[in-house]
Amino acid sequence: xxxxxxxxxxxxxxxxxxxxxxxxxxxxxxxxxxxxxxxxxxxxxxxxxxxxxxxxxxxxxxxxxxxxxxxxxxxxxxxxxxxxxxxxxxxxxxxxxxxxxxxxxxxxxxxxxxxxxxxxxxxxxxxxxxxxxxxxxxxxxxxxxxxxxxxxxxxxxxxxxxxxxxxxxxxxxxxxxxxxxxxxxxxxxxxxxxxxxxxxxxxxxxxxxxxxxxxxxx
Numbered sequence: 001x002x003x004x005x006x007x008x009x010x011x012x013x014x015x016x017x018x019x020x021x022x023x024x025x026x027x028x029x030x031x032x033x034x035x036x037x038x039x040x041x042x043x044x045x046x047x048x049x050x051x052x053x054x055x056x057x058x059x060x061x062x063x064x065x066x067x068x069x070x071x072x073x074x075x076x077x078x079x080x081x082x083x084x085x086x087x088x089x090x091x092x093x094x095x096x097x098x099x100x101x102x103x104x105x106x107x108x109x110x111x112x113x114x115x116x117x118x119x120x121x122x123x124x125x126x127x128x129x130x131x132x133x134x135x136x137x138x139x140x141x142x143x144x145x146x147x148x149x150x151x152x153x154x155x156x157x158x159x160x161x162x163x164x165x166x167x168x169x170x171x172x173x174x175x176x177x178x179x180x181x182x183x184x185x186x187x188x189x190x191x192x193x194x195x196x197x198x199x200x201x202x203x204x205x206x207x208x209x210x211x212x213x214x215x216x217x218x
């Protein structure tokens with residue numbers, strides 16, 4: 001049986017901006033969340049901001065995230081830059097495609113595409129060039145954004161920075177069981193140690209919780 005959560009929890013992780021779209025990466029409950037939005041800039045109160053109303057979101061489970069990571073790194077590390085690749089991940093009514101193909105200018109480009117409800121948006125990963133001299137100066141390129149995208153996914157896979165997100169994610173049954181256990185434990189400690197110990201314990205717990213909450217806000 002699946003777990004029921006009191007509220008959906010989302011934590012923003014990183015943004016990529018390029019061309020006509022932007023890509024947002026976050027955590028949604030226990031999944032990875034990918035959202036592609038058009039870079040349509042609107043003005044509100046004298047300041048500009050990206051309009052995210054028309055974006056498409058895909059949620060990816062742990063296995064799917066590893067799949068995207070491996071394919072992305074295979075593109076980053078491929079010495080033969082002419083090898084086209086295409087990986088398709090389907091989950092529910094959403095299809096996520098990571099591909100490395102030629103664009104209209106016959107240049108190899110990596111794209112992430114999300115398709116849902118007969119609509120699709122594609123994000124083109126930007127790359128950077130550098131020069132290497134070996135007898136003559138040669139211009140090469142690095143899949144910088146795609147590599148950063150892959151390592152952001154790797155952070156999700158190994159749990160880097162996920163502590164604050166998981167603290168917000170409360171499972172109803174586990175939370176209720178833990179509250180019951182804590183109540184029994186407090187009663188037993190109070191019976192064994194007396195009221196002065198109970199008072200000291202409440203002060204210690206309060207300080208510990210305040211410290212955690214303060215850390216989470218930084």
